[in-house]
Amino acid sequence: MIRKVRYYIFLRDILWLSITSFGGPQAHIAMFLDVLVSKRGYLTEKELMELNALCQILPGPTSTQTITALGFKVGGPNLAYLTLLVWMLPAVTVMIGAGLVINLLTSQNISLDFLRYIQPVAVGIVAYSAYQISTKVVSTRLGYLLMVVGAFSAYYIRSPFLFPAIIVIGGMVSAFKFKHQPVEEKSRLKINWSNFFLWAGVLLVAAILGGITDYKPVLLFENFYRNGSLIFGGGQVLVPYLYTEFVEFKAYITGEIFMSGYALSQAIPGPTFSFTAYVGTVSLQEMGVVGQLLGGLLTAVAIFLPGTFLIFFVIRFWEQLKKYRVIRASLEGVQAVSAGLVIAAAFILFEPLSDSVVNYGISAVIFVLLFFTKIPTPVYFIGGLVAGFLL
Secondary structure (H helix, E strand, C coil): CHHHHHHHHHHHHHHHHHCCCCCHHHHHHHHHHHHHHHHCCCCCHHHHHHHHHHHHHCCCCHHHHHHHHHHHHHHHHHHHHHHHHHHHHHHHHHHHHHHHHHHHCCCCCCCCHHHCCHHHHHHHHHHHHHHHHHHHHCCCHHHHHHHHHHHHHHHHHCCCCHHHHHHHHHHHHHHCCHHHCCCCCCCCCCCCCHHHHHHHHHHHHHHHHHHHHCCHHHHHHHHHHHHHHHCCCCHHHHHHHHHHHHHHHCCCCCHHHHHHHHHHHHHCCCCHHHHHHHHHHHHCHHHHHHHHHHHHHHHHHHHHHHHHHHHHHHHHHHHHHCCCHHHHHHHHHHHHHHHHHHHHHHHHHHCCCCCCHHHHHHHHHHHHHHHHCCCCHHHHHHHHHHHHHHC
């Protein structure tokens, strides 16, 4: 009974995060630190950053994989699947609804000017997240050096394939300090390959069915499952892939409709990958409401499944793997470089802002308020939306 109550509280916390975590993966980590570490103590700050870094090495939605892996640590695979469902469902529902509305109103001009203050608010939150993470998980000279190198590399190179590469390199550098780690008794490493084969099997079957049937919903599932299997770096990296494939190449939707949905996805809480549910919904406009709902659900499932299968594959032997001194030593570099990636993200998000004193001022004020007050993060986004409507 105690365990069931704990699981209920955990899922309630996940639901709260799913409707309050704005700002993308970097801002999500700040919310996870606050709710899951500081308030509930499900794991430590270092354990959370280890999981987050592990998920950044794998393809797929980083914050979703992180929170799903945490569900696995707390209650095994069943709780992990429930965690994934509770985390993604609110945002996916909103984006499917938005797709349905857009399909009904394609002949009208829809203004999204009220969202113009959302990005500077998000920048302020991500900047504070970078400060918070860097001060809590980096404590050595080597760690600070790797953090700075990671931040500069991510800012100037900006390739999605760079993220897992520099995380691995950071881990390899700090692994040379393995002799400083205490020796732990370790058992033989046992790897369960079932989830890896499940990931590969679904990828193969979807490709074969799509080629045989040429049925648009199946093709959409295969497209998004493949994208979810190949993309590193979060939702911001996913967007150019989707734009090229569904706007420019296949012409399923127009650029205006695509960008309108993306703007909305930035203004709602939860995983950024929920944007795919919108693309799937509007891509099947000709199939009626039922077909549009099917498109939204299929694309959402397809984009989240690969990362889930892969994190379930790795997380099962992660605790055993950490008992090796080389692996434990490498975590210092992994965490430091991950902190650098968050710092780089804060600077990268500054760039799309119009050259406006107002935007920079909003970001600075949000950072200061987060530093000196305990005002919940959603309040800032609601304030940004209200200001957008009024001004």
